[in-house]
Amino acid sequence: MTDATDADGATAEPARPQSPLARRARAFGRRFRRNRLAVGGLLVTAGFVLLAVLAPVLAPYDPAVVDVPARLQGPSLAHPFGTDRYGRDLFSRVLYGARIALQVAVATPLVAGAVGVPIGLVAGYVGGRVDDVLMRLMDSIFAFPAILLGLTLVAVFGQSLTNIVVALGIVYIPQFARVTRGSAVSVVEEEHVRVARSLGASHARIVLVHVLPFCLSAILVQATVTAALAIVLESSLSFLGVGVPSPTPSWGSILRVGKGYVDSGEWWYSVFPGMAIVVAVLGFNLLGDGLRDVLDPRTDPNR
Amino acid sequence: MTDPILRVRNLRTQFGRRDPLVAVDGISYDLRAGETLGIVGESGAGKSVSVRSLVGLIDEGEVTGSVEWRGQELVGAPTRTLRGIRGSGIGMVFQNAEAAFDPIETVGSQIVEAVHASRDLSNQAARAEAIDLLEEVGIGDPAGRFDDYPHEYSGGMAQRAAIAMALAGEPDLLIADEPTTGLDVSVQAGIVDLFRDLVAEREMSLLLISHDLGVVSQLCTRIMVMYAGRIVERGSRRQLLDSPRHPYTGAFLRSVPDVDVRRALEPIGGSPPSLDDPPSGCRFHPRCPAADAGLCDGATPPTVGFAEEIDDEGHEATCHGYTDAHPGGDAFDRGAVDWVEPAPSEVDE
Numbered sequence: 168m169t170d171a172t173d174a175d176g177a178t179a180e181p182a183r184p185q186s187p188l189a190r191r192a193r194a195f196g197r198r199f200r201r202n203r204l205a206v207g208g209l210l211v212t213a214g215f216v217l218l219a220v221l222a223p224v225l226a227p228y229d230p231a232v233v234d235v236p237a238r239l240q241g242p243s244l245a246h247p248f249g250t251d252r253y254g255r256d257l258f259s260r261v262l263y264g265a266r267i268a269l270q271v272a273v274a275t276p277l278v279a280g281a282v283g284v285p286i287g288l289v290a291g292y293v294g295g296r297v298d299d300v301l302m303r304l305m306d307s308i309f310a311f312p313a314i315l316l317g318l319t320l321v322a323v324f325g326q327s328l329t330n331i332v333v334a335l336g337i338v339y340i341p342q343f344a345r346v347t348r349g350s351a352v353s354v355v356e357e358e359h360v361r362v363a364r365s366l367g368a369s370h371a372r373i374v375l376v377h378v379l380p381f382c383l384s385a386i387l388v389q390a391t392v393t394a395a396l397a398i399v400l401e402s403s404l405s406f407l408g409v410g411v412p413s414p415t416p417s418w419g420s421i422l423r424v425g426k427g428y429v430d431s432g433e434w435w436y437s438v439f440p441g442m443a444i445v446v447a448v449l450g451f452n453l454l455g456d457g458l459r460d461v462l463d464p465r466t467d468p469n470r
Numbered sequence: 471m472t473d474p475i476l477r478v479r480n481l482r483t484q485f486g487r488r489d490p491l492v493a494v495d496g497i498s499y500d501l502r503a504g505e506t507l508g509i510v511g512e513s514g515a516g517k518s519v520s521v522r523s524l525v526g527l528i529d530e531g532e533v534t535g536s537v538e539w540r541g542q543e544l545v546g547a548p549t550r551t552l553r554g555i556r557g558s559g560i561g562m563v564f565q566n567a568e569a570a571f572d573p574i575e576t577v578g579s580q581i582v583e584a585v586h587a588s589r590d591l592s593n594q595a596a597r598a599e600a601i602d603l604l605e606e607v608g609i610g611d612p613a614g615r616f617d618d619y620p621h622e623y624s625g626g627m628a629q630r631a632a633i634a635m636a637l638a639g640e641p642d643l644l645i646a647d648e649p650t651t652g653l654d655v656s657v658q659a660g661i662v663d664l665f666r667d668l669v670a671e672r673e674m675s676l677l678l679i680s681h682d683l684g685v686v687s688q689l690c691t692r693i694m695v696m697y698a699g700r701i702v703e704r705g706s707r708r709q710l711l712d713s714p715r716h717p718y719t720g721a722f723l724r725s726v727p728d729v730d731v732r733r734a735l736e737p738i739g740g741s742p743p744s745l746d747d748p749p750s751g752c753r754f755h756p757r758c759p760a761a762d763a764g765l766c767d768g769a770t771p772p773t774v775g776f777a778e779e780i781d782d783e784g785h786e787a788t789c790h791g792y793t794d795a796h797p798g799g800d801a802f803d804r805g806a807v808d809w810v811e812p813a814p815s816e817v818d819e
Contacts, residue, residue, distance in 0.1 A: 187574050187619055358569035364527060366584045367557030377572050
């Protein structure tokens with residue numbers, strides 16, 4: 168038997184090498200910290216999540232308690248964001264609105280991903296006719312304006328937070344399918360997938376063990392972006408009056424009422440919930456863009 | 471002589487329906503247990519596609535003809551059947567060994583996976599088997615290297631590990647597709663020795679594909695020469711190397727450096743034909759020095775059998791040069807012709 172110590176062979180080995188995933192995770196952490204966009208996005212998003220989770224503790228008032236004599240008061244020490252037409256504290260309502268936004272931001276990508284990722288994997292792995300049919304189906308969903316599709320679905324399902332999340336999830340399925348398919352197609356072409364097939368591995372095993380892990384980074388970025396889009400879409404639906412039913416304070420529904428008071432000078436009624444939407448969406452978008460840069464070395468300007 | 475374990479008849483693989491590209495155009499051969507068969511030819515001759523077609527590893531293309539594995543038809547067989555044969559009946563080793571492994575899993579775990587795919591063993595037994603396999607292919611400290619990741623293996627070691635992975639299902643036939651290409655010459659020699667040992671010890675058959683005649687002639691007792699999707703000559707190693715009968719085989723031999731003989735290399739003029747639009751008649755005729763206008767560019771060449779003194783194995787070439795219609799010449803020793811079988815008339819087109 169010839170010896171196998173060719174080239175850089177089996178000479179002294181330093182400490183136990185880390186798995187490529189662990190090494191990649193470390194490199195990821197390093198690159199993430201250096202990416203200001205990503206860090207900024209993470210901070211804003213973390214702040215948003217924290218405020219949402221701690222809303223019951225932080226809110227000075229019960230967001231549903233009506234205090235008619237104190238209605239439509241401007242920002243003050245007692246009511247930092249002012250009060251609404253029933254005298255409810257807008258600061259507390261915006262804080263509680265963050266809870267709705269957070270639920271939407273977390274659940275929508277989960278729902279959309281749960282359906283879109285498998286579709287994308289199958290389309291990318293099987294290819295051919297199946298790919299064509301699945302992706303054209305996705306395109307046809309994609310062709311509907313998101314807001315129109317969301318409106319229709321909520322009208323069909325009925326108004327509740329769960330139904331809205333499901334509706335938003337359906338709206339964003341095609342994006343997950345596309346992103347996953349895109350990654351899967353390139354991985355499927357790789358030699359190790361062909362080798363796995365030549366060894367008699369089952370399709371399910373190949374897809375789950377050898378293809379899916381390589382799609383995760385793209386899916387993660389998509390989830391972040393979808394979170395931002397979902398917040399906007401939920402707010403839009405609430406603004407149009409088909410969102411989370413009152414009295415639950417959603418940013419969009421506060422805005423809807425607040426817009427009636429813009430002309431009469433009660434600016435705080437719409438400005439603060441509007442700003443909340445902007446900040447939350449900005450946070451997720453920055454995080455998403457930052458993640459994309461960090462996960463894909465080719466687009467990272469801070470490399 | 472025993473029955474062949476692999477019997478290929480008129481295997482044809484084409485890609486695309488409109489304007490099909492025929493990568494493999496009707497090849498036939500037998501492979502018996504323990505036999506070593508080499509397929510040589512230039513890049514793009516269809517060698518790789520022809521072996522991938524055997525076990526249904528062609529995705530977009532269409533495979534026709536017949537492939538019998540131990541009497542069982544594989545062309546058109548359900549995926550379940552093919553999966554059972556992949557790995558445990560027919561193992562495969564490919565060119566780029568480092569890419570053969572999933573980069574995010576350890577080499578050991580992937581060999582264990584391959585063991586599990588075709589054999590019912592406990593995790594512990596599968597791990598022990600994987601370590602034995604790594605040892606068998608000559609990896610030093612197999613237990614220590616078991617948990618290494620593919621990038622920690624050098625090219626030659628990765629190829630050995632890929633061979634171990636292909637052996638995990640205890641295949642009766644190992645198909646090696648350019649297994650030494652891209653490796654250092656010294657590493658190549660080690661891999662060639664390894665194949666020779668494995669074939670002898672495991673009594674398995676080897677189907678070796680290479681553009682490197684040196685590697686093929688070291689390992690294979692029988693050799694087929696493929697050109698533009700067809701087999702143009704076949705015979706024993708000695709027959710092909712000592713008395714090539716097809717002009718392409720001769721040209722191919724003269725284009726390879728030989729350490730023992732100092733002579734100028736003769737590149738084959740022109741370039742391999744595009745398979746989108748292969749030449750009519752004999753596909754080698756545009757590059758063939760002895761091509762006869764009106765004959766070689768028109769009719770599909772007949773198969774000519776040769777009576778050889780060297781071996782009693784069949785030696786065949788598909789060439790017009792041995793027929794009376796061709797002016798002949800020094801390149802064609804008509805005295806050796808044993809029989810001539812006209813080409814089957816082309817049905818399609």
